[in-house]
Amino acid sequence: MSDKIHISVRTLVEYVFRSGSIDSRFRSQSTLLDGTRIHQKIQKTYQEGDQKEVYLQAEIFHDGLTFLIDGRCDGLLFRDGGVMVDEIKSFSLPLEQIEGEGYPVHWAQAKLYAYMYAKDNSLKEILVQLTYVNTETEAKRYYQKNYSYSELETFVVEVIDGYAPYAKLQHNHRIKRNESCKELAFPFETYRDGQRKLAGAVYKTIVDNKNLFAKAPTGIGKTISTLFPAVKAMGEGPLNRVFYLTAKTITRTTAEEAFTRMRTGGLCINTVTITAKDKVCFKEETICQKDYCEFADGYYDRINEAILDILSNENGMTREVIEAYARKHTVCPFEFSLDLAYAVDAIICDYNYIFDPRVSLKRLFEEQKKSTVLLVDEAHNLVDRGREMFSASLNKETFLQLKKDFKGVNKVIYEAASKLNSSFISLKKVNADKNEFILEQLGEAFLEQLVQFVENAEQQLLTTTSQSLLEAYFTVNNFLKIAQLLDEHYVIYAEKNKNDLVIKLFCIDPSKLLKQMGKGYRSKVFFSATLSPLPYYQDILGGNKEDYALSIPSPFSNDQVDIFIKPLSTRFRDREQTKDSMVTMIKSLIKNRPGNYLIFFPSYHYLLSVYEQFKQSDEETKTIIQSTGMTEAEREAFLAAFMPGQKETLLGFAVLGGIFSEGVDLIGDRLNGVVVVGVGLPQLCFERNLIKDHFYKKDKNGFDYAYVYPGMNKVLQAGGRLIRSETDHGTIVLVDDRFLQKQYQLLLPPEWREYTII
Numbered sequence: 007m008s009d010k011i012h013i014s015v016r017t018l019v020e021y022v023f024r025s026g027s028i029d030s031r032f033r034s035q036s037t038l039l040d041g042t043r044i045h046q047k048i049q050k051t052y053q054e055g056d057q058k059e060v061y062l063q064a065e066i067f068h069d070g071l072t073f074l075i076d077g078r079c080d081g082l083l084f085r086d087g088g089v090m091v092d093e094i095k096s097f098s099l100p101l102e103q104i105e106g107e108g109y110p111v112h113w114a115q116a117k118l119y120a121y122m123y124a125k126d127n128s129l130k131e132i133l134v135q136l137t138y139v140n141t142e143t144e145a146k147r148y149y150q151k152n153y154s155y156s157e158l159e160t161f162v163v164e165v166i167d168g169y170a171p172y173a174k175l176q177h178n179h180r181i182k183r184n185e186s187c188k189e190l191a192f193p194f195e196t197y198r199d200g201q202r203k204l205a206g207a208v209y210k211t212i213v214d215n216k217n218l219f220a221k222a223p224t225g226i227g228k229t230i231s232t233l234f235p236a237v238k239a240m241g242e243g244p245l246n247r248v249f250y251l252t253a254k255t256i257t258r259t260t261a262e263e264a265f266t267r268m269r270t271g272g273l274c275i276n277t278v279t280i281t282a283k284d285k286v287c288f289k290e291e292t293i294c295q296k297d298y299c300e301f302a303d304g305y306y307d308r309i310n311e312a313i314l315d316i317l318s319n320e321n322g323m324t325r326e327v328i329e330a331y332a333r334k335h336t337v338c339p340f341e342f343s344l345d346l347a348y349a350v351d352a353i354i355c356d357y358n359y360i361f362d363p364r365v366s367l368k369r370l371f372e373e374q375k376k377s378t379v380l381l382v383d384e385a386h387n388l389v390d391r392g393r394e395m396f397s398a399s400l401n402k403e404t405f406l407q408l409k410k411d412f413k414g415v416n417k418v419i420y421e422a423a424s425k426l427n428s429s430f431i432s433l434k435k436v437n438a439d440k441n442e443f444i445l446e447q448l449g450e451a452f453l454e455q456l457v458q459f460v461e462n463a464e465q466q467l468l469t470t471t472s473q474s475l476l477e478a479y480f481t482v483n484n485f486l487k488i489a490q491l492l493d494e495h496y497v498i499y500a501e502k503n504k505n506d507l508v509i510k511l512f513c514i515d516p517s518k519l520l521k522q523m524g525k526g527y528r529s530k531v532f533f534s535a536t537l538s539p540l541p542y543y544q545d546i547l548g549g550n551k552e553d554y555a556l557s558i559p560s561p562f563s564n565d566q567v568d569i570f571i572k573p574l575s576t577r578f579r580d581r582e583q584t585k586d587s588m589v590t591m592i593k594s595l596i597k598n599r600p601g602n603y604l605i606f607f608p609s610y611h612y613l614l615s616v617y618e619q620f621k622q623s624d625e626e627t628k629t630i631i632q633s634t635g636m637t638e639a640e641r642e643a644f645l646a647a648f649m650p651g652q653k654e655t656l657l658g659f660a661v662l663g664g665i666f667s668e669g670v671d672l673i674g675d676r677l678n679g680v681v682v683v684g685v686g687l688p689q690l691c692f693e694r695n696l697i698k699d700h701f702y703k704k705d706k707n708g709f710d711y712a713y714v715y716p717g718m719n720k721v722l723q724a725g726g727r728l729i730r731s732e733t734d735h736g737t738i739v740l741v742d743d744r745f746l747q748k749q750y751q752l753l754l755p756p757e758w759r760e761y762t763i764i
Contacts, residue, residue, distance in 0.1 A: 011173050015077030015118045022168040023111040024306035044096040044139045057082040062122035068166045079119035090133035091120040101147045108136045108149045121158040186274040187241025193267045199561030201231050207556045209235035217530045217553040219544050221537040223560040224726035230264045232381045246377035248352040253387040256669040261354045278323040280355035283340040301338040308335050361523045362395040364484050375526035385532035386719050389546050392516030398488035399510040402430035404478050422459040430507050442692045445498040497696050514700045521548030536722040560757050566735050569761035573743035576684040589620050600655045601678025602648045606662040606724045608684040617659050632660040650675035668723040673730050679737035680728045685744045686717030718753045
């Protein structure tokens with residue numbers, strides 16, 4: 007690596023000119039709308055000869071390093087024989103609230119552009135203009151300052167001086183990182199069957215700048231098989247950053263362990279794990295306001311020192327490490343982890359930080375994306391998570407409560423909430439005979455009321471700390487953002503719940519938006535043990551025809567598992583009649599094959615019903631049961647009960663598709679068998695039927711898309727808990743007569759198709 011640091015103007019000023027506090031940053035991120043439209047409108051008013059979106063760059067030597075700074079300035083205006091740099095900033099807040107003569111970070115950005123242009127064109131002085139525009143009213147406010155070249159040069163040196171310690175630390179680290187990536191050997195003595203094939207496919211995908219959909223069996227070691235080739239690609243040059251995206255905490259831990267193992271083998275790499283704000287918040291309530299939280303107040307004054315400290319002393323920045331440094335420097339641990347995400351080599355986090363349009367890491371610029379790979383673990387989960395991320399809802403109850411809270415307190419909020427509450431009431435009256443109904447569109451009047459509410463709430467939140475208003479403000483803001491995405495992939499519907507009414511913007515098909523949010527990244531690797539059928543997942547996750555696809559057979563012997571099918575009906579209408587047969591089957595199983603078993607049921611109510619019947623007929627067998635809302639400690643205790651070498655049988659009753667049916671490793675004798683009750687079909691409901699009807703209209707099998715594929719995915723995940731290594735043996739019992747139907751047989755993995763009917 008050369009001693010040249012390439013950095014964008016925006017990244018540079020954001021690092022050096024951090025200011026304010028978390029609450030102001032958080033609020034501004036929500037209210038600063040996309041300024042593209044405003045920028046283009048302003049630029050259309052430029053005179054002939056003026057230039058827009060002008061690429062500028064400069065090389066500056068400082069403290070042994072050469073800084074290549076570049077970016078695009080909004081406008082170069084030529085007036086009266088002179089030149090003016092124009093920097094456009096759009097706000098949804100009234101322009102009267104701009105403090106002083108504009109914000110230092112904006113002046114810094116404009117001055118850097120002015121310096122570059124003045125240097126390239128040997129100008130002794132240049133005019134700089136900040137153009138602030140309100141996105142709603144399009145009102146403008148201008149600030150102008152004239153700078154000499156020497157003033158700008160002095161300023162730029164000061165900026166570089168502020169950035170240099172961080173740049174030097176990162177530069178030296180990346181030299182070590184790349185060398186260690188090249189030298190790193192696979193961190194296990196041998197590859198498992200199929201593991202080398204997966205690793206090779208991931209590496210080729212990254213090198214070829216493609217995407218990959220990979221179905222790889224449980225127990226193959228998918229985490230290391232995707233991370234290791236990504237690390238090797240980092241050493242070879244095409245890659246600079248890795249996102250390991252997961253849906254569950256337990257798989258994040260697996261990724262952390264994989265990096266730890268590679269570090270033991272000599273890898274020098276910085277990783278950060280992003281944990282949800284509510285989980286890492288140090289305060290009793292998660293209120294991001296400086297007068298409540300000392301970790302938010304003055305955050306920007308301390309964050310650079312905190313980042314330098316942690317990067318100088320740590321490689322694996324797990325939740326515990328981040329919390330320790332956050333307390334040391336009195337910074338918000340959540341925001342700290344987000345800022346670290348832009349500084350490290352690998353980020354372990356939830357799907358939403360990339361795919362959710364409301365919370366994604368938006369400061370990752372297009373140039374950085376081109377050298378970033380997304381490794382999407384347990385990618386089957388992204389289907390429903392995608393629907394969730396791209397959907398939004400509003401409740402009548404929210405506005406009724408605000409109406410009560412602000413009556414006689416604030417007339418503006420009271421009236422805004424009253425209007426919205428009345429709109430919900432009118433909708434209920436028009437559809438008095440329906441519990442659920444589709445809306446063709448959101449009325450213009452209703453949308454205007456929502457926009458007005460947001461504007462009023464913004465003003466009120468400048469002077470109040472009302473948590474209910476803040477939550478309503480964000481909810482409405484999110485709803486309006488999703489409303490901008492409405493197209494043929496959406497259905498708008500309303501649902502009554504006693505006195506409440508919910509309006510939902512439901513994303514039926516997330517493929518388009520998943521593709522859009524993943525656009526620009528060098529490669530995306532979607533992998534799971536249950537990415538089957540592959541064409542379905544390629545379709546629903548936004549794949550392209552040119553994407554790579556890989557399906558790896560199980561590396562384990564068919565002799566390691568015995569498959570039984572018990573053809574009972576587990577349909578809702580038949581459950582009471584077949585319950586005795588179910589209990590008899592379980593008792594027969596543990597009598598002939600004693601050991602540790604997990605029994606998965608399609609609903610908690612069904613689970614309790616069979617559990618109670620079993621306990622009445624068998625008081626001796628030890629049982630544990632998944633309860634609703636289990637804490638992490640309770641989950642760990644549940645899994646810890648599955649001890650190896652136990653003489654007595656243990657039955658764990660759990661919910662199919664729940665916390666114990668995927669991402670759980672009970673290796674060896676800790677688990678001897680799995681019983682899966684039912685084919686996992688989601689409960690028949692209005693939303694699922696909307697999905698079914700939508701895909702039938704697209705000439706696809708709507709019932710499979712809405713019910714069969716998601717259901718069988720749960721079955722395969724639950725069964726996958728059993729055989730995790732070459733030495734594991736056990737029994738899988740599939741309880742449902744539908745498992746004998748061709749439609750379901752085709753979805754069983756090949757190693758499950760040699761079964762015995764009992």
